[in-house]
Amino acid sequence: MNSQLKPTQNAMPPRILIVDDNPSIHEDFKKVLEVHEDLIPDIDQFEIDDFEADPSPQFRIDSAYQGHEGIQMVADGEAQADPYSLAFVDMRMPPGLDGLQTIEQLWKVSPDLQVVICTAFSDRSWEEMNAQFGYTDSLLVLKKPFDDIEVFQLAVALTRKWEMTRQAGLKQRELEELVRQRTVELEQAALHDGLTGLANRVKFNDRLSETLTRASCYAQKTAVFLIDLDQFKYINDTMGHPVGDDLIRNVGKRLSRVVQDAGLVARFGGDEFAIIQESVVNEQEIPLLATELLAAIRTPVELGESSVVVSASIGIAVSPCDAETPVDLVKNADLALYRAKADGRGCARFFETNMDQQLRNRREMDSRLREAIANEEFVLHFQPLFLSASGGVCSLEALLRWNDPNSGLVSPDKFIPLAEETGLIQPIGEWVLSEACRQACNWPEEVRVAVNVSPVQFKCGSVLKSVAKAINESGLDPSRLEIEITESVLLSDNADTLEQLHAIRDLGARIVLDDFGTGYSSLSYLRRFPFDKLKMDKSFVRDLNQADADAIVSTVANLGRCLGMETTAEGVETEEQYIRLVKEGFTQIQGFLRGKPVAAEDVAGTYLSGFSRVESGALCSDRIAWKSDELLHRIAETIDNSHSEASGAETHRQLVTATKLE
Structure with missing residues (x-):
């Protein structure tokens, strides 16, 4: 027998259903189909009587004697996952359903079922069948009387076709499922965030x-x-x-x-x-x-x-x-x-x-700030701090102003928050340090300069480099420089911030805790870093007559005295406040009562006239002796190298190393 006619070898042989009302027909079909393929001779030599059926069946053959019975058997096979591959259906099955009616119902139950309809020449024509079912490759017509080999060939070919169709259907469903899964994956990638799985x-x-x-x-x-x-x-x-x-x-x-x-x-x-x-x-x-x-x-x-x-x-x-x-x-x-x-x-x-207008204003301010940096529109004013004991000026605090060509002088509270948010505070802060140190070189050596430094500058690691550069370029004695920070600088409890503070201290500059008393845990900060000065927030001076403020004022003064720190009271505006704060023991006083901020060019004539006059050039040249030439060289070299070889935390580490005292 031709190998192409062999059915696929499954675990179970294909099932064939004979639907005919004549019992003898069933016996004839079984005689033909219950044959082992190895015993089948070549087609040219085929004689059904020349061989006996092998006990191992080629097909599993079931019988139904009416259309309804056949339909139920096919339905049961589908339900039990043991379906029929092929049905031989007689055209005439009186009484009940005829062959075409039976086939129509069979395909509703099992659409893939291959059907051979057994009909005489006097039964319905092929055209009538096509008119009822349409042209389909699942229906073949076997005219009576039929030959045994024809029956066997149909059985082998159609069961193989059913199996291949079934396998193709399974493969198609597998591919469809694969496409569905891949579509879901692509949708997940296209519509979801890769890190969190959330929607994008x-x-x-x-x-x-x-x-x-x-x-x-x-x-x-x-x-x-x-x-x-x-x-x-x-x-x-x-x-x-x-x-x-x-x-x-x-x-x-x-x-x-x-x-x-x-x-x-x-x-x-x-x-x-x-x-x-x-x-x-x-x-x-x-x-x-x-x-x-x-x-x-x-x-x-x-x-x-x-x-x-x-x-x-x-x-x-x-x-x-x-x-x-x-x-x-x-x-x-x-x-x-x-x-x-x-x-x-x-x-x-x-x-x-009104937020939309505020955003436009903010963007305009950001643009103007960048122009101000490029056009050098910033200036410094200075407000004095007075010694309580003598009333003399001991320090001048640098206060940044923006000399806007359109608006005039702009106070820092109008633009510093935006500068901190946008990162512009770094170039602005560096300029303030350099300019403040340069101006202080023109003052008597007894007078210090105080510069406020933003927490953002510490987080960016740029403070140490800026301080070292300002001292080096100006020649200012670093002991005359006071770096003022607020408690927010230390809120993160970050070791890097403390390392920067210690490195600045090692340069010789002084560290001042500004707005003391308004933070979260001020006393803990005093244990973590030995500040040179405490500046009490002006809100306590303003509320001096209130019991709680009075207690805090007294406590701060005593705390500074016990820790060996200078203490400054800010915001002093009345004689009564002045007398009270001096009595409490504050070593320095700052406020409009004794001194308002003035432009840099007015500092000497307004607040320093009582000091001995010293030529600024000679004064600055003398200051460079504050440390060895070798250490100054190392600071300058570190700054230069940082521009080309380092940035951020690495620059900070280099500067810390370079500025440690030997």
Whole structure:
């Protein structure tokens, strides 16, 4: 027998169903089909009577004597996952269904079933069959009387065809499932953030559009939350990017737990998250969710052996009152986020109609600040500090002013916060240090100069380089330079900040703790670093007659005396305050009562006229003897090298090494 006619070798032989009302026909079919293939001769020599059936069957053959019975047997085979491959169906089966009606029902139960309809020449024509079933390759016609070999060939060929069709169907379904899974993976990659698995900006925008459309139909509100982690870059830089990634993943999970089914959480990248709060009926749900989000983010995060505490700023815009389109809603939430950052971070702010103008003002201010740096529009004013004992000037504090060609003098509280946020504080701060030291070289050597330094400069690691450069270029005796910092510099409890302070001290400069008493744990700072001076915040002087302020004033004076530190009282404006503070033991007084800020060119004539006049050039040349020439050379060399070989923390480490006293 031709090998192409061999059925596939399965665990079970194919099932064939004979549907005929004549029992003798069933016996004839079984006689023909119950034959082992190895005993089948070549087709040219085929004689059915020349061989006996092998006990191992080639097919499994079942009989049905009416159409309904056959249909049920095929249905049972499908249900038991043991389907029929082929059915020989007689055209005439009185009474009940005829052959065509039976075939129609069989295909409803098993669409892949191959069918051979056994019909006489007097039965229905092929055209009638096509008219009922259409042209199909699953139906063959066997005219009576039929030959045994024809029956066998049909059985072998059609069961093989059924099996191959079945396998092709399974393969197609496998491919379809593979395509479906790959589509899901591609969609996941296209619409989700790779680090957190949260929705990305594309999916967020699609969902927001759908949500706003649905909300307009049901008169519901939709809130958009934009979230930025505060000081995330600092955590990333100091603890490493793997820790930063773990923190981002952790925050994403926390946000998802808070929001749950109330909306969608997305990550836009970096430390930026966004949330859609859907189907808001009661507006109180919005601030409640904001409160829960802030609390969830503030909870300490355990990352390996470290415990990290991070806060977040949140901007909120609500549709339809704030905006009706996705673009405008996100833009307004972004404006509210800027307000949250400007208000001190760690808080949530709702959009207000004037925020758009404020943002334009902020951008304009940023542009003008950059121009001011390039055009050297900054100037210094100086306010004196007086010794309580003698009333003489002991120090002058440098106060930055922006001499705007359009607006005149601009006070630092108008532009310093923006400069800190944008990083412009670094070039501005470096200029202030250099200019203050240069101006101080023109003063009597008994008078120091005090310069305020921003926490941002410490975080960027640029302070030490700026101080060393200012001292080196001006020739100022470093003991005459006072670096004033606020408690916020030490809030992070960072060893690098303390190392920078010690390195500045090693240069010979003095370190002053400004606005003392307004921070969080001032006494702990005094234990961690030996400051040279405490400057009590002016709010306590203003409220001097109140019992609590009076107690603090007395405590600060005594604390300085016990620790061997100078103490300065700021904001002294009345004689009564002056007398009281001197009596309490403050060693220095600063305020409008004795001295207001004046321009640099007016300092000498206003406050230094009582000192012996010294030529500035000679004075500065003498100052260079404050340390060995070798150490000055090392400072200058380190500064030069840092421009080409180092930056950031590496520059800081080089400067610390170069400025250690031998």
